[in-house]
Amino acid sequence: MKRSIFSYLVNRILLYVLIFLISLSAFFFFINLVPGDPVTRYIQMLEQRYGLSTPASEIVIQKYKEVFGLDKGLFERYVSYMKRLILHQDFGPSFVAFPKPAIELILESLPWSVGLLGTSVIIAWLLGVILGTIVGWTRESKISSTVFTTGLVISQIPTYLLAIILVMVFTFWLNLFPMGGAYSAILQRSFSLRFILSLIKHAFLPSLSLIFVYVFGTMISQRALVISVLGEDYIKLAEAKGLKSSRLINRYILRNTLLPQTTGLALSLGFIVNGFFLIEWIFNYPGIGRLFMMGIREMDYNVLMGITVTTMFCVLTANLIIEFLYPLIDPRIRRG
């Protein structure tokens, strides 16, 4: 029995390492085969933006290219990039704050993103599962079908558009919530009540724009799962045996919907992160989404590449953690 869990876990880890390496390599080659190199492009952009007429001197460009390792061939560059990445977790220097390494900028903003996103996703998922179970269980009532139809509409709103609406209503119109930042600029970072309240106040709207949409998204899939489980014969038998509804829901329905629902969460994480980049940008929240937009404005190749690799790594790790939970949820995997 132990061996089967072990081989399951090793299998999963290998799969994720493989996915990570393949997508990373594919992305690296694609972006490097696009004509033009980041340094030349960066200098062109500076010339255009500030109207500098002095063409950047060849020596400077050459120097930059050496620092960024652009003077070598494509394959050589790939090997050295991967080596630096895997052995030293180094993405090279950034343009945004040259010569500060890109990885430092990323590590400074990553905790904000992971904290806000993680909390919001867990809240949304739990609420969605609970709401979906209730709506599925009482599927014949009027209220249930109204909630379902409302959910169909709301779950289709992209989180970043909802974020714009929320900013418009609560920040510009009603002036209830602050615009931008993770905490009030006049406060020092500390464990005081005032600081924590300020943190919550600043995180409220960004996380609401995510939670509001995903509660209904999860509710809809949970409702469908509950309804399909309700059609099974063992539920009829359990009902005929006279089991209490609470036991029926906990032991029969939730238990059987948990696995596909967890898989659903794992598969939608990437999509949620996509929208989160824009949410951070809209609320000026100091996470990697905002750093990414700064990188786009400055055409900062190393920062952009680094953020992409980091988010890829984080999302894959989150998926792996979820897959590690499977044996706990489903005894069939546990026993091989």
Place this chain on the structure above:
Amino acid sequence: MKKILLIFKYSPKLTVGVIILLFLILLALLEPTINYYRLGGRSSTEIGLFDTFLPPSREHPFGTEAYGRDVFSLLLTGLKYSLLIGFTAGALATLIAVVLASIAGYKGGRIEAFITTIANAILIIPSWPILAIIVLFVRKVDLLLLSAILAFFSWAGSSRQIKAQIASLRERPYIDLARVTGFSDLEIMFKEILPNFLPYIFVGFSYSVTGTIMAETALRLVGLGPGDIPSLGQFINWAIYSGTLAQGHYLIVISPITFLILTFVSLNLINVGLDEVFNPRLRQVTGV
């Protein structure tokens, strides 16, 4: 014909979805005509055609925006381009998805495992930053190239939708019958399986359309992508960067957002409606 009407009667969600979507498509198709008459042959994106921030009136039903352009005309143009990109990329993605899902669902085994792994990898990985970097660094992005890039990242979702259906079709007896009769794999795929999952192909298609319009809007919102294609995302970008919100002209931001949400909601209602009509198991259980 009668059968089609029956289907609509059967699912109000499908009916509402189809009506909204057709209305939006009609608006997009009529855009050149309407804007020609409203603006006298000038482009809806031309700067300084009218005064800035005029309130809604009979002449300008949604008012004018920060650069003196008519909001209603801009909305129609934006809708046209958003739908055009969405449908082009959606069709491309569906084509890829159908071909790969057919092969995976029908052949099974290792080939299926391989395709599923690739599709899952694309689904799991946060694709928007990759998309943004590609669009940023590829210098000339036109409508077709943009659609192709968007399609590459969105086929996986619809392939997942379609594949689950084919897997169940594979087990049905009439497929075995066809196989015994000596039909080739290709014949079985196109003559027996394809007609039976047309509704599911549409479901896959509308997933891709939603996904690609969402991704495109997100790109344009932050100022990436082809500046000469004024889609709804580009319109919101103009509005945000011209300080429209700070000056309290909320209608200018709300209207393109409403058009986008209507598009997504109508496509989803059609999906749910098709599922209600063509998925007998769900019908039986829910008793709708």
